[in-house]
Amino acid sequence: MLFPTTVFAVFFLIVCYTHWALTERPKTRKVFLLAASLFFYGYWSWTFALMLLASACINHGMAVMIDALQDHRLRRRVMIGTVGFNLGILALFKYTGFLYKQLFTPLAVPLCHWLGATEHLVEMQERVLPFIDQIVLPVGISFYTFQALSYVVDVYWRKVEIARSTLDFANYLAFFPQLVAGPIVRASDLLPQMGVFPGRETGIDTGRAAILILGGLFKKMVVANWLAENLADPVFAQPDAFASGADILIGIYAYAIQIYCDFSAYSDIAIGCAILMGFHFPINFNAPYFGVTLQDFWRRWHISLSTWLRDYLYIPLGGSRAGASRTWCNLLLTFVLGGLWHGAAWTFVLWGAFHGGYLALERVVRRACGLSEKPAEHPHRVLAFLGRIWIFHVVCFSWILFRSPDLTACGEMVRGLGRWEVAPTLWTARALLVLLVGFSLQGLDGDRMQGVWRRFNALPVIAQGALAAVALTIILALGPVGVAPFIYFQF
Amino acid sequence: MDVQIEEKEGAGASPRHSSVPRALFFVGVFYGVMLILNGVSMRESAALLEYGWQRDALCRLNRPCEAVSRSTRAFLFREELRKTVGRWLNTAHAKEGE
Structure with a gap:
C-alpha cells in the first residue's frame, strides 16, 4: 500500500479513528493496530506479512531467553545465533543471487574446469539458477530486520527493557507508518510507546x-x-x-x-x-x-x-x-x-x-x-x-x-x-x-x-x-x- | 564514523498541541473538504484501476463524493489548477529545451 493513494487514505482514516475509539480497551487496541499493520503489509503479499509475524515471534522469544539467562557465555551465544539468524534470512532474500552469480560462479568456473568437473557445474547451475531467480525480496525486509537486531542486541547489552509481550514487540516491529522504508526506529524509542499506548490526554501536534x-x-x-x-x-x-x-x-x-x-x-x-x-x-x-x-x-x-x-x-x-x-x-x-x-x-x-x-x-x-x-x-x-x-x-x-x-x-x-x-x-x-x-x-x-x-x-x-x-x-x-x-x- | 544524532526533541515540542478529539475533528474536516474538492478526480482515478473488487469498491465509495463535488462545483478548483500550472509543469520537458 503506497502512501499517496486513495486506498491508503481510506485505510488511515479507519485505522486512526478506530485506534482512538479503543482507548478504553488497551488489549483490543493493540491487537487492532497489529492487524492493521499486517493488513498494510499484506496488501503486497500475505506471505510477507506472515514472515514478518514469524520474525517478531522468533526475535522476541530469543530476546526473552537472552534476558533470562545468567551465564554470560550462553547469553552471548544465543545473541550471536539470533543475529546470525536475522542476517541469514536477509542474506537469503537479498544476497543469494549476488553471492552466487558474482562470487561463487567466477571462482567455481575455472576451478571446475581445472578439475574436469565442468559438466557437474553446468548441471548444478541448471538446478540452482531457476530457484535463485524465483526469490522475491520482501519489501522493507532490511528495515525491520535492523529493528529486530537493535532490539536483540540492546536486550543483550541490557540497554532496553524486554517487551512486555510478543504483541508489544510485534507492534513495534510491524507498526505500519515506518514498516516499509523507515525510519529505523530503535526499540528504546518506540517499544515503551507500544507498551502503554497514548491515552486520551495525549497532546497532538x-x-x-x-x-x-x-x-x-x-x-x-x-x-x-x-x-x-x-x-x-x-x-x-x-x-x-x-x-x-x-x-x-x-x-x-x-x-x-x-x-x-x-x-x-x-x-x-x-x-x-x-x-x-x-x-x-x-x-x-x-x-x-x-x-x-x-x-x-x-x-x-x-x-x-x-x-x-x-x-x-x-x-x-x-x-x-x-x-x-x-x-x-x-x-x-x-x-x-x-x-x-x-x-x-x-x-x-x-x-x-x-x-x-x-x-x-x-x-x-x-x-x-x-x-x-x-x-x-x-x-x-x-x-x-x-x-x-x-x-x-x-x-x-x-x-x-x-x-x-x-x-x-x-x-x-x-x-x-x-x-x-x-x-x-x-x-x-x-x-x-x-x-x-x-x-x-x-x-x-x-x-x-x-x-x-x-x-x-x-x-x-x-x-x-x-x-x-x-x-x-x-x-x-x-x-x-x-x-x-x-x-x-x-x- | 562520528555520526551523532541530534534528537531534536523540539521536533515534538510545539506549545499548543491539540487534544485528541480536536485532532480527530481536524482529520475529519480535512477528509471532508478533500473529498469535496477531489471527488471527481478520485472517481476518475478509481476508474483507471484494474478490473476487480478494489476498483468496484473504490468506484462505489467515490460516487457520492463525485456527486457532491459536481453539485458544489468544487472540483473546478483542482481542474483549473491542473489545466494551467499542472499542465505547464508536466508537459514533456525535453521539447522545451530542444
Whole structure:
C-alpha cells in the first residue's frame, strides 16, 4: 500500500479513528493496530506479512531467553545465533543471487574446469539458477530486520527493557507508518510507546503532522516524480544520448534532489501519520545538503541508519579508539556494509567504499590542518558556504555509483561529464525552478518550521482542516498522473 | 564514523498541541473538504484501476463524493489548477529545451 493513494487514505482514516475509539480497551487496541499493520503489509503479499509475524515471534522469544539467562557465555551465544539468524534470512532474500552469480560462479568456473568437473557445474547451475531467480525480496525486509537486531542486541547489552509481550514487540516491529522504508526506529524509542499506548490526554501536534504529511506529499508527488521523469531517469538510462556534459550534470543534480525528496518524503509522512496516532518518531533527515563536511552530511542524512551503523557496527568494531589506521579500516568496513545494505551490487559496494574512504581522508586532512575531527558548531560563513558546495558535489558524485545499474553505465556517466562542446538541452527555466524548490525543501526538516506549526495550531480546527485539504488539492493538481513507488522500497 | 544524532526533541515540542478529539475533528474536516474538492478526480482515478473488487469498491465509495463535488462545483478548483500550472509543469520537458 503506497502512501499517496486513495486506498491508503481510506485505510488511515479507519485505522486512526478506530485506534482512538479503543482507548478504553488497551488489549483490543493493540491487537487492532497489529492487524492493521499486517493488513498494510499484506496488501503486497500475505506471505510477507506472515514472515514478518514469524520474525517478531522468533526475535522476541530469543530476546526473552537472552534476558533470562545468567551465564554470560550462553547469553552471548544465543545473541550471536539470533543475529546470525536475522542476517541469514536477509542474506537469503537479498544476497543469494549476488553471492552466487558474482562470487561463487567466477571462482567455481575455472576451478571446475581445472578439475574436469565442468559438466557437474553446468548441471548444478541448471538446478540452482531457476530457484535463485524465483526469490522475491520482501519489501522493507532490511528495515525491520535492523529493528529486530537493535532490539536483540540492546536486550543483550541490557540497554532496553524486554517487551512486555510478543504483541508489544510485534507492534513495534510491524507498526505500519515506518514498516516499509523507515525510519529505523530503535526499540528504546518506540517499544515503551507500544507498551502503554497514548491515552486520551495525549497532546497532538496537528500543525507538525499536517506540515510533515503535506510537505512529504509535495516532495514526492511534485518534485521527486518530476525530476525523475524529466531529468534523472532519461539521463541515467541513456547517458550517451545526451551530447552535452551539462545535461549529464543536471541529471546528476536532479537525482541528488530526487532521492532526498523521495526518501525524506516517506520519513516525513511516516512521522506525521505517527503523530496523528499519538506516537513519536525521531527525525530521519535534517537538511543533509547543508552539511559542511561529509561527516556532517552523515549526521543529517538517513539519521536512523547512520546511527544504527555507528552503534551496532562501527563502535563494536572498535570505533576510533584503536588508533588511526584501525579507525580508517572501521570506517571503510562500516560504509561498505552500509552500501551493501542498500542492495546486492558492486555499485553499492563502491558507493559505500567511496563514502568510507572519503570520511577517512577527511579525518587525515583535518588532523594535518590541526582542526578538531568534528566540524565546528558555527563555522566561518564563507568557509561553510564553500564547504556545502564542495560536499554537495562530492555526494552528487557518489550518487552516480548509487543510481547507475552497473559499473559500465557508471563509466558512461563519468565520461559524459567530459563532453562540453555541444549546447545543453535540459537546462531550462522549469528544470532549474524545480531543482531550486526541491533543494529549498530542506527547510522543512528538523524543527525549522516550528513557527509555522505553532501558527497552524493556533487556527480554528475547521480552518486547519480546510487549509490542509486545499494544500493537498494543489499538490495533487501539480503532480503528474499516477504514483511512482518510493526509491527506498527496493532496499 | 562520528555520526551523532541530534534528537531534536523540539521536533515534538510545539506549545499548543491539540487534544485528541480536536485532532480527530481536524482529520475529519480535512477528509471532508478533500473529498469535496477531489471527488471527481478520485472517481476518475478509481476508474483507471484494474478490473476487480478494489476498483468496484473504490468506484462505489467515490460516487457520492463525485456527486457532491459536481453539485458544489468544487472540483473546478483542482481542474483549473491542473489545466494551467499542472499542465505547464508536466508537459514533456525535453521539447522545451530542444
